[in-house]
Every structure is written in structure tokens, then in C-alpha cells.
Amino acid sequence: MPIDWFPLWLSLRVAVLATAAAVVLGLWLAWLLANRDFRGKEWLDAAVALPLVLPPTVLGYYLLVLLGRASPLGKLYETVVGQPLVFTWQAAVVAALFHALPLLVKSARAALESVDPVYQRAARTLGASEWRVFLRVTLPLTQRQVLAAAALAFARSLGDFGVTLMIAGNIPGRTQTISVAIYDAVMADNGAAARAMVLVVSVVALATLALANRLSGAAMR
Amino acid sequence: MIEARIRKRFRQGRESAGFTLDVEFEAGPGVTVLFGASGAGKTLTLDCIAGFVKPDEGRILLDDVILFDAVSGVNLPPRERRCGYVFQNYALFPHMTLRENLTFAAGGWPRAERRRKVNEVLERFRLADIAGRMPHELSGGQKQRGSIARALVGGGASHSGGTRILLLDEPAQGLDAPLREEFYAVLRQVKAEFGTPALLVTHSLEECCALADYMHVVSAGRLARSGTPREVIEEPGSADVARLLGLYNLISGEVRALDPGRNRSRLKLGEFEVEARYLPGRLIGDRVTVYVRPAELRASPKDGRPGVNQAALVLRQVVDLAEGVRLEFESGIAVEMTRADYALSAAAREWLVEFPASSLRVL
Numbered sequence: 001m002p003i004d005w006f007p008l009w010l011s012l013r014v015a016v017l018a019t020a021a022a023v024v025l026g027l028w029l030a031w032l033l034a035n036r037d038f039r040g041k042e043w044l045d046a047a048v049a050l051p052l053v054l055p056p057t058v059l060g061y062y063l064l065v066l067l068g069r070a071s072p073l074g075k076l077y078e079t080v081v082g083q084p085l086v087f088t089w090q091a092a093v094v095a096a097l098f099h100a101l102p103l104l105v106k107s108a109r110a111a112l113e114s115v116d117p118v119y120q121r122a123a124r125t126l127g128a129s130e131w132r133v134f135l136r137v138t139l140p141l142t143q144r145q146v147l148a149a150a151a152l153a154f155a156r157s158l159g160d161f162g163v164t165l166m167i168a169g170n171i172p173g174r175t176q177t178i179s180v181a182i183y184d185a186v187m188a189d190n191g192a193a194a195r196a197m198v199l200v201v202s203v204v205a206l207a208t209l210a211l212a213n214r215l216s217g218a219a220m221r
Numbered sequence: 222m223i224e225a226r227i228r229k230r231f232r233q234g235r236e237s238a239g240f241t242l243d244v245e246f247e248a249g250p251g252v253t254v255l256f257g258a259s260g261a262g263k264t265l266t267l268d269c270i271a272g273f274v275k276p277d278e279g280r281i282l283l284d285d286v287i288l289f290d291a292v293s294g295v296n297l298p299p300r301e302r303r304c305g306y307v308f309q310n311y312a313l314f315p316h317m318t319l320r321e322n323l324t325f326a327a328g329g330w331p332r333a334e335r336r337r338k339v340n341e342v343l344e345r346f347r348l349a350d351i352a353g354r355m356p357h358e359l360s361g362g363q364k365q366r367g368s369i370a371r372a373l374v375g376g377g378a379s380h381s382g383g384t385r386i387l388l389l390d391e392p393a394q395g396l397d398a399p400l401r402e403e404f405y406a407v408l409r410q411v412k413a414e415f416g417t418p419a420l421l422v423t424h425s426l427e428e429c430c431a432l433a434d435y436m437h438v439v440s441a442g443r444l445a446r447s448g449t450p451r452e453v454i455e456e457p458g459s460a461d462v463a464r465l466l467g468l469y470n471l472i473s474g475e476v477r478a479l480d481p482g483r484n485r486s487r488l489k490l491g492e493f494e495v496e497a498r499y500l501p502g503r504l505i506g507d508r509v510t511v512y513v514r515p516a517e518l519r520a521s522p523k524d525g526r527p528g529v530n531q532a533a534l535v536l537r538q539v540v541d542l543a544e545g546v547r548l549e550f551e552s553g554i555a556v557e558m559t560r561a562d563y564a565l566s567a568a569a570r571e572w573l574v575e576f577p578a579s580s581l582r583v584l
Contacts, residue, residue: 122312124298124300125302126371126372127328
């Protein structure tokens with residue numbers, strides 16, 4: 001029986017999109033946490049880290065409630081896009097995004113905080129807006145660490161299982177990502193397919209982690 | 222021109238002593254120096270003006286623009302203050318070439334104007350040939366000129382009127398003598414060619430004398446004395462300032478006799494008594510501090526009993542100065558004399574030190 005590689009391509013597409021979204025959202029959150037003092041900052045900090053400790057089923061349940069067809073957000077999405085979000089491959093992107101976000105925020109925040117504040121001060125006295133300071137000074141100075149964080153986020157979004165299953169389901173050929181497909185293959189006693197997919201996922205994850213280490217290692221030097 | 226009244230209080234923390242900055246001063250055209258020991262509040266004052274630190278009370282005016290006013294709640298962000306800040310380690314952006322550093326600063330000017338301004342400033346500071354280098358490829362002196370040039374180019378949309386004042390935080394600290402000289406020359410050039418006023422923080426009296434048109438001595442968060450360097454050195458005004466300047470013999474003593482008719486007084490300084498000028502407003506028995514410049518004292522090898530205003534002192538060590546030598550005696554008193562004078566009697570251990578009445582200043 002030939003191995004169906006659709007889950008791999010879907011997973012890669014989901015992981016790329018989720019990483020892109022996580023970088024934008026994560027950098028913004030990291031910047032907020034690193035630079036701003038506001039009420040409830042500790043709570044935001046804790047909430048961002050929550051997906052690391054919550055069972056995926058709990059996180060998935062929250063997202064179902066938040067984005068389901070009956071919820072305001074779900075309805076809004078359906079009106080704009082023309083189809084519901086849950087149980088589509090786009091929902092898998094959302095799942096992977098939340099799965100990857102905590103890691104990205106943590107490392108991006110550490111990177112932003114590692115920049116000597118004197119450069120930001122200098123940029124401000126030279127008339128730069130906060131946005132310009134971030135884009136032209138802070139971000140270039142942390143480029144490598146942020147790329148390393150993005151690589152980590154990519155590896156992590158590739159590996160989500162529980163949340164994806166909860167909100168994107170397990171529809172072969174439509175929403176079945178590789179981690180879910182491996183589970184199916186094992187359950188169906190399809191050892192060859194399981195082994196092949198396990199090997200591919202492991203190689204991709206290992207290569208991504210090596211890249212991440214290389215990036216952050218070079219930044220240290 | 223800056224007019225500042227700044228009050229900022231830091232509560233006593235677990236690991237830090239409480240500190241209150243409370244200063245009021247003006248800085249006109251030319252170079253104004255904030256002089257003081259580290260921890261006196263000089264850099265904090267600079268940071269309040271630049272907008273990095275928000276004072277609790279007070280008002281900061283720069284060329285009729287209110288940068289900060291506690292009463293009306295005005296507190297302009299740093300980017301709108303048009304202060305060119307030169308940081309201690311220069312803070313050139315390490316990921317940009319020197320030219321890009323300046324172009325970043327000139328962001329508020331229209332494109333063509335920006336190019337012209339950047340080129341002009343690079344040219345004036347002899348940086349045009351190395352404008353394409355990254356900061357880590359520049360020498361110390363080049364970085365320094367680069368960071369002053371960048372501060373002068375002044376950027377951002379709200380900076381299009383140019384930089385109004387340069388704020389320099391110990392820019393010559395840790396530089397060797399030739400680089401310090403170069404820095405003095407650059408700052409004089411700024412004054413002559415750009416006319417931008419500068420407020421400079423330093424704890425080096427040499428730097429202060431080389432550059433300052435006017436100086437404020439900051440001590441423990443307050444202004445202890447203001448004036449031209451000459452005025453401050455000649456009349457420190459308090460023992461505290463005299464000690465900070467580090468130029469004087471400071472001797473504590475007691476008033477023994479006062480004679481307004483003959484414009485005389487007698488002071489007991491430690492073991493010996495000297496005659497000084499009459500001290501208005503003092504009473505017999507008052508404790509006073511006398512300060513004497515080492516160059517105004519006269520010393521000769523001991524050849525008899527001390528005469529009027531002379532004290533017999535034992536020499537501890539001799540320090541070579543750029544011009545002449547300084548004899549340091551066991552009681553902590555120092556005398557400066559020319560090398561030739563010292564050579565005549567170099568072997569002596571016991572000396573007579575004379576305190577001319579005109580040299581004794583009483584605080």
C-alpha cells in the first residue's frame with residue numbers, strides 16, 4: 001500500500017503559516033512584555049505561557065468554544081471567509097500557532113531584553129519613533145536570535161497533535177496533519193507508513209533544531 | 222540655552238541608599254560643564270534633560286520650548302527634544318556603517334537635504350573617507366568624532382530644525398592623552414563652526430578647564446558652586462568644593478585672635494599658629510577650614526627655628542609633575558615648586574614651610 005504523503009505537505013504548509021503568524025504576534029507580545037509596564041502584565045505573561053502547561057485537550061476545548069460556529073468570533077470568520085473555521089486545515093494553523101507561541105514569545109523577549117538599551121536611547125534622541133527604533137535598531141540587533149526563535153516555533157508547530165485534533169479534526173486528505181496521520185497509521189497497524197512518517201518528522205525537526213542552535217550560537221559569539 | 226529646575230527623589234531601597242537630586246541652573250551658549258564626583262547626580266541631570274528620566278518636580282526649558290513641566294504635566298518624549306546625546310561608549314549602531322548611522326539621525330530632513338547634510342558633517346569631521354566602515358572597524362577617535370557628528374546631524378520628523386544642544390556624558394573617560402586632546406579640539410570645532418551649545422558631564426578638572434566656558438559643581442545631588450573655571454578654582458566657596466577640585470591643602474583650624482584695626486587674625490592650624498588677614502564675621506574660637514594652593518606655599522630646608530607663619534614639617538614623598546615637583550609632608554600638606562628650586566636642596570628631610578598671609582583662604 002503506497003504511503004499517502006498529503007499529511008506531510010499539509011503539515012509543512014500549516015507550520016509555515018503558523019510560524020509566520022507566531023513571529024508577528026509573538027514579537028508584538030514580546031515587545032510589550034519587554035518594554036511596557038501596564039496593569040495585568042504578570043497575567044499576560046502567565047497567559048502567554050499557558051499552552052506550555054495546559055493539556056492540549058483543554059487548550060483545544062477553549063479554542064473550540066472561542067472559534068466554534070456558535071461563537072461571535074466563529075460567526076465573524078464565517079461571514080468574512082464564507083466557510084466555518086473549525087474542522088478545516090486553517091483551524092490546524094490556529095492550533096499550531098497557539099502551540100508554538102509561548103516558545104517564541106519567551107525567546108523573543110529574552111532577545112529583545114538582551115539589546116543594550118543605550119542603542120534605543122540613542123535612536124530616540126535622534127528623533128526616531130518607537131516603531132522606527134524597533135524596526136531599524138532593536139530588530140536588526142536581535143535578528144539571529146529572532147530567526148532562531150522562529151525556527152524553534154516552526155519545529156514546534158510541526159509537532160502539534162492534541163490541539164489540532166480538537167479543532168481541526170482528523171479528516172484524511174483535508175485536515176489530517178502528519179502527527180495525526182502517524183497516530184492513525186499506528187492504530188490501523190500500518191507499520192511501514194508510520195515508520196516512514198516518523199522518520200521524516202524526526203529528520204525535519206532535528207534539522208530545524210540544529211539550525212536554531214546554530215543561529216543562536218552565532219549570536220552569542 | 223537651557224533653564225532647568227529638576228527635583229528627583231529615589232527612595233532608599235534594599236540595596237541602594239536614598240538619593241535626592243535637586244538642582245537649578247542655566248546653560249548658555251558655549252560649553253557648560255557639570256563637574257562632580259561619580260554618584261553626585263551629573264548623569265542623572267543629563268538624563269532628565271534628554272527625557273530618559275522623568276523628574277518629580279521642576280521645569281526644563283530649552284530655547285523657549287518647554288521640555289518638561291511638572292505643574293502643567295508637559296513631558297516631551299526624547300525624540301521631540303532635539304537634544305544630541307553623546308554617550309559614554311558612543312553607542313554608534315553596530316549594524317550600520319558610519320554613514321548609515323548619520324543618515325538614520327538625519328531621517329527628518331527631505332532626501333536631498335539629508336544627503337547634503339550628512340556629507341557636509343562627514344567632511345567637517347574628517348570622516349568622509351571612512352564613512353563606509355562599520356563602527357567596530359573605527360578607531361577610538363573616529364568613533365568619538367562619529368558620535369558627535371551623528372548627534373549634530375539631528376534626525377526625525379520633529380528634528381528638522383537641527384539639534385539644539387549637545388549633551389555629553391563623560392565622553393573622554395578612559396581615553397589616553399592624545400585622544401583627549403583630539404576630543405577637546407573637536408568640541409572647540411563644534412563651538413566655532415556649528416555654534417551648538419554643549420552641556421558636558423565630567424569628573425576631570427583637566428577636561429573642565431580645557432573646555433568649560435562656565436561650570437557647575439554638583440555634589441550629592443545639589444549644585445555646590447557655579448562660575449567660570451577660573452572663578453571656581455580661585456574661590457571654591459566651601460571645603461566640599463575645594464576637596465572635589467582636589468587642588469588644595471585643606472587644614473582645619475581655630476580662630477585664636479582677631480584684629481580688624483590691623484587687618485590681621487591669628488589661626489591655630491594643628492600644631493602651629495599662623496597670621497592671616499582679618500576674618501569678617503568670625504568670632505574667636507570658631508572652627509574654620511583653611512585652604513591653600515600648593516603653589517602659593519614656600520618651602521626651604523630647615524635651618525633653624527620656624528619664624529612667623531612658618532612650620533617645621535617632615536617630608537614624606539616627592540611627586541613629579543608636568544611642571545616642577547610636589548613635596549608632600551607628613552601632616553598632609555603639599556607644596557609645589559620648580560624643579561630647579563627643589564634641586565638646590567633635594568637631600569633635606571626636615572623643611573620649613575611658610576604660609577604667606579595672602580595665601581590663606583578661610584571657609
